[in-house]
Amino acid sequence: MDASAETIRSALLTWYDSHARSLPWRSPPGTPPPEPYRVWLSEVMLQQTTTVAVAPYFARFLERWPTVEDLAAADDGDVMAAWAGLGYYARARNLLACARAVAAQGGAFPRTEADLRALPGLGAYTAAAVAAIAFDQSATVVDANVERVVARLFAINQPLPAARKTIRAHTEALTPVERPGDFAQAMMDLGATICTPRAPRCLLCPLAAMCAGRRAGPEQFPVKAAKKAKPVRQGRAFWIERDGAVWLMTRPGQGLLGGMRALPDDAWNARRDGAAAPPLPGPWRSAGTVRHGFTHFDLELQLMLYSGSDCSSLDGAGTWWPLGRIDTAGLPTVFAKAARLALAQTEYQGE
DNA sequence: GAGCCGTGGTA
DNA sequence: TTACCAAGGCT
Numbered sequence: 001m002d003a004s005a006e007t008i009r010s011a012l013l014t015w016y017d018s019h020a021r022s023l024p025w026r027s028p029p030g031t032p033p034p035e036p037y038r039v040w041l042s043e044v045m046l047q048q049t050t051t052v053a054v055a056p057y058f059a060r061f062l063e064r065w066p067t068v069e070d071l072a073a074a075d076d077g078d079v080m081a082a083w084a085g086l087g088y089y090a091r092a093r094n095l096l097a098c099a100r101a102v103a104a105q106g107g108a109f110p111r112t113e114a115d116l117r118a119l120p121g122l123g124a125y126t127a128a129a130v131a132a133i134a135f136d137q138s139a140t141v142v143d144a145n146v147e148r149v150v151a152r153l154f155a156i157n158q159p160l161p162a163a164r165k166t167i168r169a170h171t172e173a174l175t176p177v178e179r180p181g182d183f184a185q186a187m188m189d190l191g192a193t194i195c196t197p198r199a200p201r202c203l204l205c206p207l208a209a210m211c212a213g214r215r216a217g218p219e220q221f222p223v224k225a226a227k228k229a230k231p232v233r234q235g236r237a238f239w240i241e242r243d244g245a246v247w248l249m250t251r252p253g254q255g256l257l258g259g260m261r262a263l264p265d266d267a268w269n270a271r272r273d274g275a276a277a278p279p280l281p282g283p284w285r286s287a288g289t290v291r292h293g294f295t296h297f298d299l300e301l302q303l304m305l306y307s308g309s310d311c312s313s314l315d316g317a318g319t320w321w322p323l324g325r326i327d328t329a330g331l332p333t334v335f336a337k338a339a340r341l342a343l344a345q346t347e348y349q350g351e
Numbered sequence: 352g353a354g355c356c357g358t359g360g361t362a
Numbered sequence: 363t364t365a366c367c368a369a370g371g372c373t
Contacts, residue, residue: 048356048358050358050359050360053360087356087358089356255355257357293357294355295355295358332357332358333358334357
């Protein structure tokens with residue numbers, strides 16, 4: 001017989017009262033929640049992203065755009081550039097769309113899980129998290145931490161992702177009417193600090209006595225399907241420099257790195273056949289190769305330096321960006337790496 | 352359901 | 363170095 005839901009809830013919340021992580025977007029256990037804007041902003045940033053990575057971005061966004069109306073009025077390019085380096089750039093596009101939708105409704109976030117779920121960028125997890133944390137709604141919050149904790153607690157043998165239905169049902173049965181926000185954050189804190197993916201610290205766990213997975217070997221849960229190997233793609237990016245500035249483009253608004261400022265490239269993202277790159281029709285030399293891992297493929301990007309002087313064929317689809325301010329261009333990481341490589345070459349040549 | 356979509360830390 | 367993985371959402 002499983003431990004009762006109330007036993008588990010009580011043990012978890014008692015643990016949380018003395019072991020909650022202190023985070024910039026969070027209020028201490030048992031105290032009023034932060035403004036919905038802060039809860040929403042942090043939850044979107046935290047999607048598939050670590051608290052350490054999010055913290056500086058959260059602080060910068062909040063300082064620059066203190067309210068959802070401020071963010072709604074922001075320039076698209078400024079928001080994309082401010083998000084640069086955090087990844088999953090569709091989140092930034094949806095963030096802006098969501099801010100504008102909320103501002104259009106008077107600037108107040110909806111208070112129910114269902115209404116939150118209808119906003120851009122809020123899926124099942126984020127809608128439930130904002131409802132529970134910001135509005136004290138008894139919503140079922142399931143993220144990767146909760147999946148792991150629950151899969152171990154009940155020794156769920158069914159592999160992910162098929163096990164999600166079972167895990168959600170267990171989580172829903174555990175979720176309290178009182179302190180639902182603290183409960184959700186407690187589950188996530190437990191997963192982040194005690195019930196970790198590898199080497200869980202069961203000796204410190206408040207739920208150890210109630211955990212079926214501990215007896216069976218906690219690290220085997222959750223069971224996961226095997227992953228596909230990542231392919232390697234090859235591509236080129238182009239460094240065109242003139243009068244102390246480099247030519248940058250803005251990528252199309254959809255797909256990989258959508259809406260982000262970037263170096264011109266040879267459409268490597270669309271090329272999955274591994275075909276050899278054709279020769280370039282002008283004076284170019286290679287500055288080396290940037291290796292970068294994306295979610296579903298690895299990229300070997302050859303950086304080509306333009307060594308000619310005729311830039312007349314460049315159209316209006318880009319901009320000359322001063323090299324002295326290249327770190328403010330808002331380049332995603334793969335192009336920030338390429339820029340560092342190019343600048344290192346330039347400095348070497350100058351010596 | 353499965354593919355697409357970033358990045359950096361860790362063992 | 364390789365492999366895994368983190369407060370997921372959208373199509």
